[in-house]
Amino acid sequence: MQTNVANQTSNITVEDDRTGLSIETLKRAFADNLFYIQGKLSILANFTDYYMALSYTTRDRLLQRWLQTLKVYHEQDIKTVYYLSAEFLMGRHLGNSLINLDLYESIEQAVKESGLDLTEVLEQEPDPGLGNGGLGRLAACFLDSLATLEIPAMGYGIRYEFGIFNQSIQHGWQVEIPDKWLKCGNPWEVVRYESTVQVKFGGHTEVYNDDRGRPHTRWIPSFTVEGIPHDTPVPGYQTNTVNTLRLWKAEAGEDFNFQAFNSGDYDGAVATKIKSETISKVLYPNDNTPQGRQLRLEQQFFFVSCSLQDIIRRHLKKYGRLDNLADHAAVQLNDTHPAISIAEMMRLLVDDHQMFWDEAWRITQSTFAYTNHTLMPEALEKWGVPLFESLLPRHLEIIYEINHRFLQDVQTWFPDDNELLLRLSIIEEGGGKKVRMANLATIGSHAVNGVAALHTELLKQDVLRDFYKLWPEKFNNKTNGVTPRRWVLLANPTFSELITEKIGGSWLKHLDELRKLETFIDDPEFRDRWRQIKQANKQKLADYILAHNSVEVDVNSIFDIQVKRIHEYKRQHLDLLHIIGLYLRIKQNPNIKMTPRTFIFGGKAAPGYFMAKLIIKAINAVADVVNRDPDVHGRIKVVFLANFSASLGQLIYPAADLSEQISTAGKEASGTGNMKFTMNGALTIGTLDGANIEIREEVGDDNFFLFGLTAAEVEKMKYEGYNPRDYYDSNEELRTVLDRLAMGYFSPGEKDLFKPLVDSLLHHDDYMLLADYQAYSDCQAKVSDAYQDIERWTTMSILNVARSGKFSSDRTIKEYCDDIWNVKPVKVELEPYDPARA
Numbered sequence: 001m002q003t004n005v006a007n008q009t010s011n012i013t014v015e016d017d018r019t020g021l022s023i024e025t026l027k028r029a030f031a032d033n034l035f036y037i038q039g040k041l042s043i044l045a046n047f048t049d050y051y052m053a054l055s056y057t058t059r060d061r062l063l064q065r066w067l068q069t070l071k072v073y074h075e076q077d078i079k080t081v082y083y084l085s086a087e088f089l090m091g092r093h094l095g096n097s098l099i100n101l102d103l104y105e106s107i108e109q110a111v112k113e114s115g116l117d118l119t120e121v122l123e124q125e126p127d128p129g130l131g132n133g134g135l136g137r138l139a140a141c142f143l144d145s146l147a148t149l150e151i152p153a154m155g156y157g158i159r160y161e162f163g164i165f166n167q168s169i170q171h172g173w174q175v176e177i178p179d180k181w182l183k184c185g186n187p188w189e190v191v192r193y194e195s196t197v198q199v200k201f202g203g204h205t206e207v208y209n210d211d212r213g214r215p216h217t218r219w220i221p222s223f224t225v226e227g228i229p230h231d232t233p234v235p236g237y238q239t240n241t242v243n244t245l246r247l248w249k250a251e252a253g254e255d256f257n258f259q260a261f262n263s264g265d266y267d268g269a270v271a272t273k274i275k276s277e278t279i280s281k282v283l284y285p286n287d288n289t290p291q292g293r294q295l296r297l298e299q300q301f302f303f304v305s306c307s308l309q310d311i312i313r314r315h316l317k318k319y320g321r322l323d324n325l326a327d328h329a330a331v332q333l334n335d336t337h338p339a340i341s342i343a344e345m346m347r348l349l350v351d352d353h354q355m356f357w358d359e360a361w362r363i364t365q366s367t368f369a370y371t372n373h374t375l376m377p378e379a380l381e382k383w384g385v386p387l388f389e390s391l392l393p394r395h396l397e398i399i400y401e402i403n404h405r406f407l408q409d410v411q412t413w414f415p416d417d418n419e420l421l422l423r424l425s426i427i428e429e430g431g432g433k434k435v436r437m438a439n440l441a442t443i444g445s446h447a448v449n450g451v452a453a454l455h456t457e458l459l460k461q462d463v464l465r466d467f468y469k470l471w472p473e474k475f476n477n478k479t480n481g482v483t484p485r486r487w488v489l490l491a492n493p494t495f496s497e498l499i500t501e502k503i504g505g506s507w508l509k510h511l512d513e514l515r516k517l518e519t520f521i522d523d524p525e526f527r528d529r530w531r532q533i534k535q536a537n538k539q540k541l542a543d544y545i546l547a548h549n550s551v552e553v554d555v556n557s558i559f560d561i562q563v564k565r566i567h568e569y570k571r572q573h574l575d576l577l578h579i580i581g582l583y584l585r586i587k588q589n590p591n592i593k594m595t596p597r598t599f600i601f602g603g604k605a606a607p608g609y610f611m612a613k614l615i616i617k618a619i620n621a622v623a624d625v626v627n628r629d630p631d632v633h634g635r636i637k638v639v640f641l642a643n644f645s646a647s648l649g650q651l652i653y654p655a656a657d658l659s660e661q662i663s664t665a666g667k668e669a670s671g672t673g674n675m676k677f678t679m680n681g682a683l684t685i686g687t688l689d690g691a692n693i694e695i696r697e698e699v700g701d702d703n704f705f706l707f708g709l710t711a712a713e714v715e716k717m718k719y720e721g722y723n724p725r726d727y728y729d730s731n732e733e734l735r736t737v738l739d740r741l742a743m744g745y746f747s748p749g750e751k752d753l754f755k756p757l758v759d760s761l762l763h764h765d766d767y768m769l770l771a772d773y774q775a776y777s778d779c780q781a782k783v784s785d786a787y788q789d790i791e792r793w794t795t796m797s798i799l800n801v802a803r804s805g806k807f808s809s810d811r812t813i814k815e816y817c818d819d820i821w822n823v824k825p826v827k828v829e830l831e832p833y834d835p836a837r838a
């Protein structure tokens with residue numbers, strides 16, 4: 001940006017080093033930041049220094065837009081979306097900021113002229129892993145879309161000091177290593193000490209009379225923690241809007257330190273400090289399974305209380321009243337992790353702001369909406385009443401009051417149905433009372449949604465069916481999406497270039513425009529380039545595999561990939577049974593013809609999830625045998641990539657030929673990896689589960705490899721008595737595969753290592769692998785045939801991409817805006833930056 005420095009006499013126009021976009025200015029700013037921010041001479045600088053200097057150079061260019069966005073939001077009468085999530089898996093910031101600011105090429109050039117390679121600098125950034133998987137990454141895609149669509153929005157969460165653990169593989173087993181992502185500092189955050197809030201815990205409640213003799217309740221806590229906001233800018237793609245992700249860090253309350261220090265109790269002061277800071281110390285590494293630990297509830301309440309106080313404070317400052325809160329704030333609960341919000345909002349309104357219950361309840365219900373992200377019954381969060389009572393005594397009272405009023409209503413609507421009351425109650429009776437967070441979230445929200453069509457249907461018919469009967473109008477579907485900016489443009493630049501060359505660049509904001517690619521489907525030059533790009537992406541991944549796993553893979557083989565959290569319902573072990581089946585076929589008939597395949601896995605297991613860890617070990621054990629066996633002649637290779645993350649995903653999705661989406665039907669709420677693969681030209685082998693169903697609907701039955709039981713069939717079989725043993729007895733290949741695994745064929749010296757896995761399949765098989773094995777294996781044979789016909793495969797790949805427009809998170813966010821939040825875009829116009837005036 002050109003700035004006219006107000007120098008009347010000389011009239012010199014200079015470009016500001018913090019805003020200028022010319023190559024020369026960027027180079028100067030980079031060098032300047034290296035010297036003044038990193039404190040390094042360029043001859044002594046390392047790659048971390050370069051990364052830091054470049055990040056500050058980029059952040060400077062974000063700040064003008066960010067502050068202008070805040071100004072516009074402050075001045076105008078707007079409604080804001082608040083996305084409350086215990087997880088935000090943002091992925092690396094630098095590359096994404098460059099893309100969204102349209103700065104990528106200039107910076108690449110500036111860095112090159114400074115003697116460096118941009119991709120190498122980008123690789124220095126620690127991947128901020130403040131999430132486990134799908135739910136956390138969805139939150140990040142949503143923030144990108146909200147900013148791109150110019151919606152006033154703010155993400156609220158926890159600034160974990162340690163994110164998701166780093167996974168290393170040792171002797172085939174997962175080993176967890178702490179993720180010290182803040183070790184070298186974080187150039188993307190701005191600490192806002194002035195907006196610190198106090199969060200209470202424990203203690204008791206008491207009733208008192210106000211000046212006019214009216215009774216109120218107050219909460220006398222046993223300790224208080226401070227929440228310090230750490231703000232990260234979230235730029236939209238090619239807009240001036242830069243929204244904020246506000247993450248809370250827990251610190252000891254001032255007066256605790258003060259009191260303890262004053263009385264000479266240094267140990268006590270330190271203990272308090274440690275206890276407080278523990279709250280935001282580490283992300284719980286569980287995906288789709290809750291951990292009923294006190295610290296987890298403390299984390300949830302901590303970030304919820306900080307965020308709601310922050311929202312109310314800002315609202316009061318602007319409007320001076322709270323009765324219109326729901327006109328200006330829409331708060332989305334990302335699963336039940338922030339569901340304590342319902343009680344905290346009631347407490348803030350009724351106790352702290354002395355509002356009448358009924359009005360507070362109206363405001364709460366119209367402000368909140370709840371998204372459910374899992375159907376797994378064991379994943380529904382419940383907290384023991386005694387824990388609740390000791391940590392949040394006032395909230396328990398409020399929950400009892402909400403429940404009492406709600407159940408009274410139910411009784412008038414459905415008299416004498418005691419069973420119904422028991423099912424709807426927020427409190428689960430028997431075997432130790434528990435607070436059901438999904439019931440609290442559903443009752444306290446005006447909208448409840450699932451994340452794919454099937455998932456929403458199953459919520460209505462199953463998990464939340466009684467609530468659906470009460471309030472059918474509350475329920476709606478919002479099929480997930482992913483941002484094409486990170487998952488196509490940033491991850492797959494050459495592919496994006498080809499698309500833009502053919503159909504122009506507006507597909508990145510209007511993903512439906514990818515349909516236009518269908519007009520080039522018969523163009524041989526286009527098809528050739530399509531294949532060449534895939535091949536080059538496969539080569540990049542092959543290089544990575546060689547460097548990290550010391551395995552050489554054939555880039556002409558099918559890259560058959562399953563990357564996601566390791567979970568029995570996702571059935572990585574079904575993939576593995578098929579691989580063992582192929583291997584045994586080779587052993588039995590060494591000359592057998594087979595389309596060469598490279599099976600690639602990646603994903604973390606929850607540290608306490610024994611079976612998931614055993615699956616990782618089994619994949620690596622099979623890899624060891626298969627990859628070393630000369631009889632295989634490179635027809636199949638198996639690779640487990642350690643430490644799957646957003647940034648590794650950016651390397652993997654563009655290199656895939658085949659995307660494995662093979663969960664038991666009815667178990668995967670949506671899936672979002674399936675969408676990333678599709679957009680990058682992979683074909684899917686999948687079940688009728690989650691968003692797979694909608695992907696197949698979009699791309700066409702002929703362009704999707706479908707297999708397996710439907711959700712209804714799964715339920716029916718279970719109801720009628722499923723016996724996995726029948727499949728073992730009647731299917732020779734399957735029997736041999738399981739026997740080999742159970743007998744120690746892949747675990748020499750540890751004969752029984754995989755027995756628990758096989759036993760679980762033979763005796764329970766909760767996820768119906770054996771029932772689906774043959775269908776899966778047959779479908780894989782069709783995949784192999786299809787890949788032989790390279791022209792057919794290319795056509796299918798092009799059609800998958802061309803028809804993937806629905807799965808942009810922009811589409812999802814527009815639906816949330818229209819159907820749930822009732823919010824409108826707000827344009828941010830840039831004012832010329834004038835340092836003299838700022």
Ligand code: OAK
Binds near residue numbers: 133670671
């Ligand atoms: C994590 C913790 C508790 C409950 C759900 C999750 C979770 O990650 N669920 C996943 O959410 C994704 C985003 O909606 C979906 O795509 C996945 O299917 C679902 O497993």
